[in-house]
Amino acid sequence: MGRMLDLSRLRALHAVSVHGSVAGAAAALGYTPSAVSQQIAKLERETRTTLLERRGRGVALTEEARHLAETAQELLSIVERAETTLEERRGQPGGLLRVAAFASAARGLMPGALADLARRHPALDVRLTEVDPHLSVDLVARGVTDLAVAHDWDIAPLPAPEGVEQAVIGDDRCDLVVPQDHPFTRRAVIRRADLGGERWVCQPPGRVCHDWLMRTLRAAGFEPDIAHVAEENHTIVALVAAGLGVAVVPRLGTGALPPGAVAVPLEPGPVRRLYAVWRTGAARRPAITEAVRTLREHWAYAAPLPGDLPSVRGGAGAVRQ
Amino acid sequence: MGRMLDLSRLRALHAVSVHGSVAGAAAALGYTPSAVSQQIAKLERETRTTLLERRGRGVALTEEARHLAETAQELLSIVERAETTLEERRGQPGGLLRVAAFASAARGLMPGALADLARRHPALDVRLTEVDPHLSVDLVARGVTDLAVAHDWDIAPLPAPEGVEQAVIGDDRCDLVVPQDHPFTRRAVIRRADLGGERWVCQPPGRVCHDWLMRTLRAAGFEPDIAHVAEENHTIVALVAAGLGVAVVPRLGTGALPPGAVAVPLEPGPVRRLYAVWRTGAARRPAITEAVRTLREHWAYAAPLPGDLPSVRGGAGAVRQ
DNA sequence: GGCACCCGTAAGCGATGCTTCATCCATCCC
DNA sequence: GGGATGGATGAAGCATCGCTTACGGGTGCC
Structure with a gap:
């Protein structure tokens, strides 16, 4: 019956x-x-x-x-509870x-952390989706996903909708990546005032790296010269290695620098803070607390610590998780 | 998934x-x-x-x-709402x-009322179950059934648990049924003091009719002489028609009296009040309000009104719904 | 100790619910 | 306007689910 x-x-x-369309819901x-x-x-027929x-x-x-x-929302939240x-x-x-x-988190942080999590908790079925950074918080709030790794930028704080909580995983810093014959490679540290006159390799407009660069250079009195544009950090680094310009690249998820590219610390560089985000209703769920704990652990183990300097020398030796 | x-x-x-056993739940x-x-x-495996x-x-x-x-209770009540x-x-x-x-309601009142209801509302799927009178209110409260026709007796009020509402359908009165050659058939009305010295046909102990009879006769100073015991009113009436004794029989659900049995008004006789009972959560449901309205309508149409006297003459002529 | 009752498991079968494929409709673009 | 696109829905097919019947195991009662 x-x-x-x-x-x-x-x-x-x-x-x-929630999604406004059948296709989106599906x-x-x-x-x-x-x-x-x-x-x-069927629901229409039944009712x-x-x-x-x-x-x-x-x-x-x-x-x-x-x-x-x-x-239905009410029922689903009771079920989740x-x-x-x-x-x-x-x-x-x-x-x-x-x-x-x-x-970049999906590439640089999640593989190790999720593998660890799955290994230690066989009853847990973890599924990862790579998403646009500015969507992740909303996806959690709407119940599409249970946990999100999000980040804010020093110029764009993370939104905090009703019913979601967050915890800091760690800070991801950016380096200046230059060709190996660039004069900056002989400097211990680069400051913003040194950045004039460079040709830049950068992400497309609208992406955080791009916006930070424009903003910072103009504040220092330079008009940025964007010579090359690419989506992927790997591509950007490859362009730099080929001597086509310099770039600001976050450490997380960039991987090993190819021969010909060298990372130099930038002070003060752009910093993005990584957060774990989840619904308040699931805050006490062991799967959530364990996952967050594991993420922070792996960040501390695998990622550069806030005060930590990366190996300045690039090439095959400078591997990052 | x-x-x-x-x-x-x-x-x-x-x-x-709720039921305390798998079999009961089933x-x-x-x-x-x-x-x-x-x-x-499966629920155990999933959780x-x-x-x-x-x-x-x-x-x-x-x-x-x-x-x-x-x-689950919480969810089910939300769903019902x-x-x-x-x-x-x-x-x-x-x-x-x-x-x-x-x-007796299932026999005397429901067939007409439910048929009417089903005829007027094709989208409504009505299902009737005959139950023990003292169970019906509890069945409603526990959500096993949506609507119950229950009754109380002047000596046993209807229980009113949390979360259920009720409305009066009407009053069912009882007649004294006697063989057609009995002296009572020449009387317009019988009083309790007249009941001594009769041989009784009655329901088994524990049933309301039985209890009322014992109580009333003893209060009037007689020790009841229970000569024959039967469950069904039809059987009781048949025994009376055969001249084996007299009986107190409710009008509702008794049907036509067979030849040889005659109904005589009893004043004051036992009266049971019929109620419709439903959960408060479903009080505004049209199916409920319509069903209750139909029941009251059919009671007024088909059942003897409170002050109404039945035809004293029995036999094939005195048909009751 | 036999019997009755109740719960669980195995096998089988109908119903459910998903997928793929195809169609239809509205919109966008040329 | 006409073609292309994107989205919703219907039909057919197939896997899975969930029910029923039939059977076995354990417990309490006489």
Whole structure:
């Protein structure tokens, strides 16, 4: 007697309400759009209510659907709380832990940390997704992911929506990367006032590295000369190694510098602070606390400490996790 | 990705918690015990927690299971509220309406009322179960049924647990049924003081009719002479028609008197008051309000009104609904 | 000690729910 | 306007799920 509102269908409706489209909901739930569409069609049949109406190319929720999605939200948060206290009573991390991280953390920090976590807690099913940095906090708040590794920049603080908590993992610093024959390689430290007259290799506008560079150089009185633009840090470093310019590159996730490129400390350089972010409702979940603990541990072990100087010499020797 | 607490499994656990046994839960949910057992076994696997332990011949819930059953209760009540408001917004009664009634109401009142209800509201799926009168209120409170037709007796008031509401449907009165050659048939009305020296046909001890008879006769100074005992009112009336004694019989659900039996008004006779009982959470559900309205309507139409005298002459002519 | 009761497990089968493929509709762009 | 794109939905197929029946094991009662 399937005579009752079904939680998975309500979850589908809720996802549509949150993401604004069937396709978005499907992506978030790990289904095809067709599956979500069928679920909601069944929900409509069971409740004898119209929930979705086509609006242009997408769909819009009816009044009843909005109300139903709201109670679905309520139900889902109760379920999450129940799962949390259940896991808490067991003490052992377990269940599904969906983790999101921005690109360089996904490359530089997560592999070791998550492998460690999975090794120590076999009952835990960890799944990583690489996401845009400025999306991660919102993804956590909306319940798409359970834990996110986010960062702010000294010029753009991390948003803190209702219902999420955060903890600092550590600070990631940036170096100036220059070709090996560059005069800076003979200097112990570079200051902002020294940066005039260089040709720059940089990320596209809108990315934090780009914005920091423009802002800093202009504040020091220079008009930046952006000679080359690339998305990936690896590409940027390769361009520098080829002698095409200099770049500001974060230590995390950059990996070993290729022959021909050398990292030089920049004082004061841009600093981004890494955070772990999770929902307050799951704060006491052992999987969360363990994951955060492991991230901080691996940061301390693998990443350069705040006052730590990297090896100035580049090339195959200077490997970073 | 079946990675979340499932509502139907939680419902199974909750039912076990309420009924105290897997078999009882299965009966309440309309499943076999095996199904419930498997559901809970899966819930145990998913949560990696022991929920049920064998205790003697039955089962006992662990601490975690009790806690989980509690949140299940919370979830189920939210779901019921959501279903109610959903139906309320539609305005039309619909969905599943589980109705319980005691035997004579199930026979004398429900067939007409429920048929009417089903005819006027095709979206409504009404299901009737006959239950013991003193169980019905509890069944509603525990969510096993949505609406109950219950009654109290002038000597035993209806219990009113937390979270249920009730409304009066009407009063059911009792007649004295005697063989057609009995001297009482020439009397307009019988009083309690007239009842001495009769041989009685009665329900078994513990039933309300029996208790009322013993109590009333003893209060009037007679020791009742119970000559024949039967469960069913039909049987009792048949025994009376055969001249084997007299009986006190409620009007509701007795049906036509067979040839040889005659009903005589008894003043003051036992009166039972019929109630409709439902959970407060579903009070505004159209299916509930419509069903209650229909019951009262059919009572007024089909059942003898409080001051109404039945036809004293029995036989095939005196038909009651 | 036999019997009744209750819970769990195994096998089987229908129903459910997902995927893929195809269609339809609205919008965007040329 | 016409073609291309993106999104939603329907039909068919197939795996999985969850129920039922049938059986075995353990407990309490007579």
